[in-house]
Amino acid sequence: MTPPPPPVPDLTELPDAELLKLDHQVCFSLQAASRAFGGVYREALGDLGLTYPQYLAMMVLWEHGPLPVKTIGERLHLDSGTLSPLLKRLEAAGLVRRERSPEDERSVMVRLTDAGTELRERALPVPRSILRATGLSVQEILALQETLGRLTASLGRVV
Amino acid sequence: MTPPPPPVPDLTELPDAELLKLDHQVCFSLQAASRAFGGVYREALGDLGLTYPQYLAMMVLWEHGPLPVKTIGERLHLDSGTLSPLLKRLEAAGLVRRERSPEDERSVMVRLTDAGTELRERALPVPRSILRATGLSVQEILALQETLGRLTASLGRVV
């Protein structure tokens, strides 16, 4: 990928103008990729009637079974301000039910309905088509995720 | 869409169930990093009274001078549905003026006010602090950008 390690500039040596460009590019690249993913997912998930964040929430439930809102939020790094309306929409679509936990009345358990469980079958082929659309090899994807993980940790906003 | 020899990633060996796990979603890593950037930018730009998308728009104007809305949108891959209210907010903040072009009355020219031009000085140290916050080396950043660029191109949603 980058076989020859040429004179590698340190951040402290670069002029502001250069940093401005670099900064612009890296954040912009990130958002552009994120937005491109959004478009592909919108197409892939349109038939299922899910948005991408809704799909993420469904995946957590498919994988782990009934969970309180808090746990879903931890898995997705989302707070109740985002999740509450999202889960309400999933409930309105008949995919989940929300009911307060008997043992702890603060907590709201979210569980799949039959329709929500069955939707998993139709969602199974989605990841493969998405990954194929990236044009990246498995190794590249893993390397990318590793870098992004470190980046996110450094930026320190795990929420 | 991709007539040239498709460099098919080696995904065929992994079972669907494995792919469907949250941990294997590149997109999730990407969005997490993107949101983490948002948080850091929010802190860095708070003093300037700018959001990150507003900062991007200001950067385009700082770099290129007065531009029609359409051109700003092309630079940032944003449409009028996003830009119109954003530019209105910048105008309300006294940073830009918007006036219809005399030679083409359809087009709206956006130009910096004095306050908008002067804001650039206060924005200059932002990129360095952002890049430092990433914890990545310059070569890692360049490699990341390269991968993200290919990714975005493959996903094919440049706008």
Place this chain on the structure above:
DNA sequence: CATCATTTAGTTGTGCGCAATTAAATTGTG
């Protein structure tokens, strides 16, 4: 030149993402 198509912004509506606040239940402590 009259009409239709295209271009350019704006508007509306939906759905995040997040900060700040509120309300209720639970826990901890004197």
Place this chain on the structure above:
DNA sequence: CACAATTTAATTGCGCACAACTAAATGATG
């Protein structure tokens, strides 16, 4: 036990992203 602190969701408000639509100006065509 009483009361303060904490936990858990929900709500409100703001801004962005995008689709779908509208309105106005311009360009193209017969």
